[in-house]
Amino acid sequence: MxxxxxxxxxxxxxxxxxxxxxxxxxxxxxxxxxxxxxxxxxxxxxxxxxxxxxxxxxxxxxxxxxxxxxxxxxxxxxxxxxxxxxxxxxxxxxxxxKFDASKGPVADEALVAKGKEIYNAGIQSKGVAACAACHAPDGNGNGLANFPAVRGQYAMYVDGQLKAFRSGARANDPAKMMRDTAGKLSDADIAAVSAYIESM
The missing domain is CATH 1.10.760.10 (Cytochrome c-like domain)
Incomplete structure (x- = not known):
């Protein structure tokens, strides 16, 4: 074992x-x-x-x-x-x-709702896994696996990082996990997930 x-x-x-x-x-x-x-x-x-x-x-x-x-x-x-x-x-x-991340505002309820769906269920038609699988349903991530906490993170920052992974400008993810995932997301998908993460 x-x-x-x-x-x-x-x-x-x-x-x-x-x-x-x-x-x-x-x-x-x-x-x-x-x-x-x-x-x-x-x-x-x-x-x-x-x-x-x-x-x-x-x-x-x-x-x-x-x-x-x-x-x-x-x-x-x-x-x-x-x-x-x-x-x-x-x-x-x-x-x-040791501190707690602050929660952001819900600026667009429809966008947040779409982001919540992607975060929790992925996008089957695009082969996108649920974000919650690695970052946890509550957004607290997984410290043992070195998957970061994302809850409450600024939407603008998350949006930028997902696009950086998508383009390959950021490439420090193990086994290309984030590059592969972000590469399947549209700008609209990224905006939705980012909005939801900030609202968590």
Whole structure:
């Protein structure tokens, strides 16, 4: 049984065993430079900056490492990530993970309803799996598998990231999971899912 379980865990992206243990208190002392964009509690000041509040520590750490190494291009973040040690990244991730993400407004009920349907059931005619399969029905993701929490994330940010995956501009997803999924979504599908995620 162990021989079957270990490859499964590895294939899901679990990497907690090799990551530094984060210290939220230490992270608070290092996070002041982050507040200008991401807010003092991880709920960003504007929709172009992702909310970090409530995100899984391992996922945040992976994104910082990917940005630092250029695996995930981010002209805005590279200057901040470049000087961070592995311990700095772990501490910052632990700090922001302890907060709750704020819920966004429901701007267009019909759009949110369409997004909810796609999120929970996928789009069978296009071969699109339900978002909930990886990101959970409540949007809390799966920390063990390194699938991020998405609930309450800004629609504008989600829209941009899905389009970046669709175009291949963002390619730091394991096994091309997000690129394959986003590649089957239209602009209208993406707008709907993004609206629903923000409303969660």
């Amino acid at each position: 162990k021989k079957l379980l270990i490859p499964l865990i590895v294939s899901l992206g679990f990497s907690g065993a090799v990551m530094a243990q984060g210290d939220a208190a230490a992270g608070e002392g290092k996070a002041a430079v982050c507040f200008g964009c991401h807010g003092p509690d991880g709920n960003s000041i504007g929709p172009t900056f992702p909310k970090l509040a409530g995100q899984h520590e391992n996922y945040l750490t992976k994104q910082l490492k990917d940005i630092k190494t250029g695996v995930r291009p981010s002209p805005l973040m590279i200057g901040f990530a470049a000087g961070l040690s592995d311990q700095d990244m772990a501490d910052l991730s632990a700090f922001f993970a």
